[in-house]
Amino acid sequence: MMKITKLSPNVGAEVTGIDLRQPVDEATRRRLNEAVVENVALVVRDQSFTPEQFLAAATLFGEPMERDLKDYSLPGVPFVHPVSSHHKSKDGTRIKVGARWHSDHTNHLYPPKYTVLYAVELPESGGNTNVANTRAGYAALPEDIKRRIDGMQTANVIVGSAVRAQKAAFDSDRVKWQEREKPEPVLQPLVRTNPDNGTKALYFHPNKVENIVGMGPEESQSLLNDLLERAVKPEFVYSHKWRMGDMFLWDNRSALHKAGFDYDENQHRLLHRVLIKGERPH
Template sequence: MQVTKLSEHLGAEVTGIDLRQPLDAATRRLLNQAVVEHIALVIRDQELTPNQFLTATQLFGEAMDQNYAEHGVPGVPFVNYVSNQFTDKAGNPLKSAAKWHTDSTNFECPPKYTALYALELPDSGGGTAFCNMRAGYAALPEEIRRHIDGFKTVNVRLGSAVKEKYNALAIEAQKAGNVVPVVHPLVRTNPENGQKSIYFNPNKTENIVGMSPEESQELLDDLLQRAMKPEYLYTHQWRKGDLLIWDNRAAMHKANYDYDMNQHRLLYRVCIKGERPV
């Protein structure tokens, strides 16, 4: 097995393994270390059924339920479809994950990792972009770091910034399984390496404790602009057979909608349970 960096601050490629075969303890340990160190890890040339994909992701931890149960792969627990053909009630493409975010912050213990496996891809574009928020945090001026260190975000299924996109009925339906807001630190420490990162999902943030929703979104926007330096970004351009797994504790990500939406982009997705953020 070979691990090769894909950019200076983020991303590595793994070649020379077949995730359908049992891996020895040393290889499993290396893979787990690599995802923490490189934040996004692409394991190339895999040929996986949804069940094999689930088994492969369990090398990194325990799979957990996801927000969109209606997108589950029938008969396979914990595996969801991600498709550009999903639409809202009016029939418009959902364009999920188009904004920078970290996954599923409405859970008390959000996923530490998310894994995707590509089934169908557009001819070009449709990448998944990442920003290293560990580097983004470290690069903030010290007074800003001190200012935000104790801040807490209030997380719900549909936060204040996206409620307008949905009608009241949809909001109720989507919030049904998660009515109690969850509070997370805006700056979290990864227990695996002790490093701090900026941590939030603008779509799921109702507000920052002590601030109005409007003030909160403004602060988060500002933080994002300061933290996102071009050198901390990496866009994963998908190849068929790629299994991509990333550390939600140290990165924000988004899906690029820069391609012909008539071409199907279809992936499997698994979330790996994390600890309660501190």
Template structure:
């Protein structure tokens, strides 16, 4: 879809049986391109689950509030939800990677578009491997070996997440450490691994030093040269690699129109 990110998959119906050869080809394309856009799907939640399992094992999301009752492994994303104070909740706003506050963050996220606004609501992706490769040598040396502190909700983030229930809080880690330079376990490429919504700080740095460094890395990594902007169509099933991408949803559409998608994540490895 761009020079460094994204591939379109056509001519496949994920409601049907998928051969071993097709599954292998899909997984190879996923690792190579970071984002796969599978067009023209019409999947019920259980079929979304089946499609996701072509790429791995389900990761159980930290906040079960949005689980679909008939298939709780699958959650929904909707622009019709609101915070307790009545403010509209727009899921996915701001650059981030999903659930990096887990000891084994999900390797992938999958969204299936069900209802979309007429215009807008695109998802943007930033290729953090391409961004790392383009860093000056001095910056690569500076961030080598640094560990970031990831929490459920960073006190430095402008975006507020939905609060966890008591039961969910009990199973979500208070804080985990992950390297700022991460090596992809399947292709060996190094990436910048940061998350403005989740990172509370950097080990050994005070905030006066850590926050400007993180901001500099984010500014570099989200340049247009490293981005793919997905203009979503009804029926799209999109899966992306959280190990080497940031993403964000855009709330630039008529909020009187519904935006509703199915969402599922896949288990990942301990970042190294």
């Protein structure tokens, strides 16, 4: 029997007693989807997937979408993206992907509503995936700040100029791609409404923000940092300590996430990722 248990009052729930390789009926599928929206993050324990089975399980939550850097998809299963601690850019630099609080693919008009991960190889300890409930974080902001930021829009590129200027944080493959393609900035609301429950949440990827409309790049980054400091409180964060067999997903419309890099870098942390298509943020 499937059981869903809250992991903390504000964020995170655990699902046990279900094998997602088996057919899932419509009522169960709906309960799982409602549990992600309600709890923001959901871990389904004790799964055993091939990449194809993982993809099939992830599609219980919607349609998969392709990633930006398609070269880094899993050969033969393009909707599955390896997320490896040994990942290097083409110039040989090792990159800590996702080390800052962010939301995925905000440079897309239709960014993913859910991000789904599955553990393939884990370090002995550390390497948690952290999810912050930014619906709770937004609700806890002082009213004058809410009034100030409601209606603000971020202009999203691949790597923003203020972040590029800091040198350390960016990935040269992404910068090259930006220089080659020169994509038009995509505007996203800084405060986003989740269409499934009408709640508002902070929504951004600091590295992808060129600027907030009407503000300069540096000034925009300091506002985002200030919002993170105010809104990402320990009681709103679920730090997922991985176990083999975990499938872990969260609702990008109500969350920011980041990876922990607090483990021996000779050990390999490999997750598989599927992004689930979302609606146009508003």
